[in-house]
Amino acid sequence: MENHSRVPNVEVAAILYEVADLLEIKGVRFKPQAYRRAALAIETLPESVADVAREGDLDEIPGVGRAIAAKIREILETGSLGYLSALREEIPEGVQHLTRLEGIGPKKAIALSRELGVRTVDDLEAAGLAGRIRDLPGFGEKTEANILASIRVSRTAQERRLLGEILPVAREIERRLASLASVRQVSLAGSIRRRKETIGDVDILATSYWPDEVMEAFATLPGVERVLVRGTTKTSVALSTGIQVDLRVVEDGHFGAALQYFTGSKEHNIAMRKLAIARNWRLNEYGLVDPATGRAVAGEDEAGIYRALGLAWIEPELREDRGELEAARAGTLPDLVGYDAIKGDLHVHTRWSEGAHSIEEMAQAARTLGYEYIAICDHAEGLRIARGLSPGRLADQVREIERINRESDGEFTVLSGTECNIGMDGTLDLPDSLLADLDVVVASVHSGFKQSESEMTERVLTAMQNDHVDIIGHPTGRILLSREPYRIDLAAVFDAAATLGVLMEINAFPGRLDLSDVNARAALGVGVRFSVASDAHRRENLRCMELGVATARRGWLSAGDIANTRPLPELRRILRS
């Protein structure tokens, strides 16, 4: 009999995060940090926090001491936390909403609530339009105008956007800045350099001896709608698309320190600064400095800073304070899969089902990318909405692929395949006799997302038992910013995948990135191997492979963990074993 100790890690973490937010609003010092640290550790824990609690090992989680361990146990047993309820009672209703507005922190939110009785953003807007904010102590006309502007921005701009949407925009700005005569070096920084799956705003770093010229050029780039902040080292603008871009300009000699600092993550940097303090140094965006002598120990390049702190250089994708500093000290950082390591794409659609291009067009585009092979995995009959192929049509497609390979120069191979549908009971929508003739069988869930966790887990495990299944496609079904993953016991799925030799897909489509970085790392930990695949529906989509590789890198994967970094003969052996 299951008790409710299946509260997912993310829910436990969410409660602790809210406690941190409310404590911060109360003006409590240091505790918010402690709760956030514990929440982050639980969010990224490879195993279920409920299992850890059952073993009595909660206090072994970094950042979890006696007090927070007790609160976690309460959450696991009751599904809620009395301490949080009490905090909610204490904080005036709505203050939390107000702090989400740019420029309003805990102090201003409390003042607005206490003095004006503001409860909602709508209340706040009414007070601002009536000119009642400017008379509060510590506020003025400009603050009032800024608050009204923040409300307008919050109504148009989305909170976060897909990496795949932002990356091209950021690269275009980077390119324009690099072309300025006054700019010496320029780099993307922040979460976009770390290739996080969603991005709040774009951070760019440049070096120059004429920062004012750079800032002027930046503030007048095409697409800039509003200048939010304008200084000599930092300028922030809002693009007409609602995307915020921050540019920092420093001198050349500080490039490494500034790049390290502005790349983050915040948690990674805090851990770095603690290492500096332990050596009686200081780390900031201008360098690693010995305060006793005022001399810079390092700062021109990133590697020098890591080296001075006794660490190997850490790839940006790993900088989340998830153990990378310890690994860098011990010399056990993974040799991350390179962006150029992919030799083929194992999940591609064509015009035969819902794709836009022919098999030959997709193959030609893949060849242009330097690939050696591509697997055509159109939907099967179960997905009528995607014009899935009947067994007869699929047999036709296999013959067509054979013809294309026969007529090719032999340097590129089209593999036959399918993305078959895993039915509600785990059965596949193609007969085994046909699956046996295909090179690559991807099996994915496309419907019935509301099943219970045990039903969904059983369903996927059943599909994996089929000897012909090589890969589980987009294993959690999530759609970033719109659909939550379905409930499934991933630990059980990963164990089975490792045992059966079934690959887990890291689907590189911009809105999926499924498995996620954290899930991929958990799977890696139990010996799972992967396919990183574009799920392309047209030629241009093949390029989103980059996003999947980024996710794999954030999940600590090496090339050897990914089947489609292997040359074709070796790939064939992996698929058949």
Next chain:
DNA sequence: GCCGTTTTCGGCCCGACTGTTTTCAGTCG
């Protein structure tokens, strides 16, 4: 509330920008 290459107690990351202030608090990243 956590934690220890200074520590089981006394610390806890650091600087830029803005606005309302006459020397600094609040906010952000």
